[in-house]
Amino acid sequence: MSGTYNFWLVALSLVVASLASYTALDLSGRIALLKRSRLRHLWFAGGAVAMGLGIWSMHFIGMLAFSLPMAMGYDLVITGYSLVIAIVVSWFALHVVTRAKLGIYRLVVGGISMGLGIASMHYTGMAAMQMQPAIEYEPGLFATSIAIAIAASGAALWIAHTLSVSDHYRVFIKRVIAACVMGIAICGMHYTGMAAARFPQGMVSGAASSIDSHWLATTVTLFTFAILAVTLILSRFDTRNSHLAGSVSQLNGQIVHMATFDTLTELPNRHTLTERIERAIEHSRRRHSLFAVLFMDIDGFKTINDSLGHTVGDEVLKSFARRLLYCVRNDDTVARLGGDEFVVVLENIASPDDASRMAKSVLERMRKGFWNDDQPLQVMPSIGIALFPQDGKSVDTLLKNADAAMYEAKHGKSTYCFYEASMNEKASRILTIHQALLEALNNGYFLLHFQPKFHSASGELSGAEALLRLDHPELGPLMPGEFIPIAERYGQIVQIGYWVVSETCRQIRRWQRDGRQAVRVAVNLSPRQLAEPDLVTKILAIVHAEGVDCDQLMFEITETVAMQNATRTIEMIREFQANGFEIAIDDFGTGYSSLAYLQRFRVKQLKIDRFFTNGLDTHAQEGSAIVSAIIALAHSLDMGVVAEGVETPSQRDKLKSLMCDEMQGYLLGRPLSADAFQALLQTLRERA
Incomplete structure (x- = not known):
């Protein structure tokens, strides 16, 4: 006896299978995101019911789509058993795919178990028709249907597990396509199983009077769609709420992190450092132990930051922070207070020697290598150390005293220093002078002295240096x-x-107005000034406003400062020269300039440091050889030479014999006030 299929119900079964598959994929992704076990159990239970009902409905609608030339029906109890099997299989599937890992062994065992469960559900549903005599199954197709069920189950488990952790941006499209494929596979298993059934002539359904097929088809379809739709809506709503809660939690975490950690270096900030030191104080009081606070900042960082830019400065700070972390123990604290200031808290130390060793370790690591491939930057800190309890018993006192020790270390450059009580007096003096400097510009407390310079050969006045x-x-x-x-x-x-x-320009204009001899005045430039991007522009504006010619001024840059950023120095020198100013390299011989850079500088003068001038007396032949070499080098590069610190007649005479161009020093002329220098100019004019 052969049967026929209702096309619309077959199509409906495919739709239900695909919708049930999509629901399964969506639930697997939802459950995989859940952390609390109670919520996971609730979604497991609800999801298993909804998913099981969907799979069962597909099979049952597929059976209802099949009709024979006889009255057909389904036993309610056996039909219920098939539904229970579908729910249990669904629970098992959700349990497998939401595990953190799905290995080959688990996938194979899960696929076989789930496939056999789906096949059991299908053939239990077939048994609900209570056909008499019993339905016969063609062995080949029967085995094929079970094989399809196992293969489809394995593929479904793998797809569901993969998409449960998929990229959220594309997961919807992936799940729709996967659901359609899974729906076709499930339908393939069902209709293969139906094809395996043989219905002999004269067969009757013992459950023909139990449930009306048309009523059952309508009820199952509507109920299934309702359950699956509600499940999907609840899943979407709960997912949205979870994402919102997760976003709020993540935002709160970011706010807390920003409030407690430095955004550039990811080190603890001042607030966190204060808490760590307070905790260290309590811990040390209970155990009667020591701990140390190492306060450090980077020597010359402002110059690096201003001359090379904030991007390079930030990279230096991050590199410094990373190297600092390598120097400390796991229990120590490394924090950034701001700018280039860092603090290390060393807890549970046995003696001050432990802090000393740590400071040496930091300095040694910082000496190794450079931070920037384009510029030979070796960034070194100065370190101040304060110990608890002898150097302070509160956070503020320890930090203040460590800062005072750090400033004392600055005098030695790139070294460390322990706090001493006398440093507070120095710190107080520093603050007093700092305040005095704030007042000095506004209240006219600054003044200039001018030290004359003379030609070595003739002894005539050649210029002056503003001091x-x-x-x-x-x-x-x-x-x-x-x-x-x-x-x-x-x-x-x-x-x-x-x-x-x-002020120098005003004095030059005053001397010119009174008919005095025109002299060129040298002005020293500091490292901070050289880091200013518009230095030349502002100086040029001042000179023009005062009505002074640019060739009346010469600017002096110390050799050490010039070589801190040689490329920037060359650019600055060219800009000064392009506007009519001349440049001199001051304190020559104390830095580390190379002949290549000295040639590229092309400055007007080299000023021999007073150390070498004194060496003419103290080191005799060796001193004369060094000064002679410097003068010969300068003259070969078409530069003039000025010797500073000339204090004895023997120094003057030797410099003359060595062909030094100009001299200045207490022997020739002490620094003079503006009025006294004007009187000197008047005297020289009268002599002329």
């Missing part, structure tokens, strides 16, 4: 060696430098 002085009404006269490093440290030297240029 800055500070006379404070409360602190009294302050020497440049005391206040200039402080002005350099706090950045005040830039504005002070512009004042020096302006």
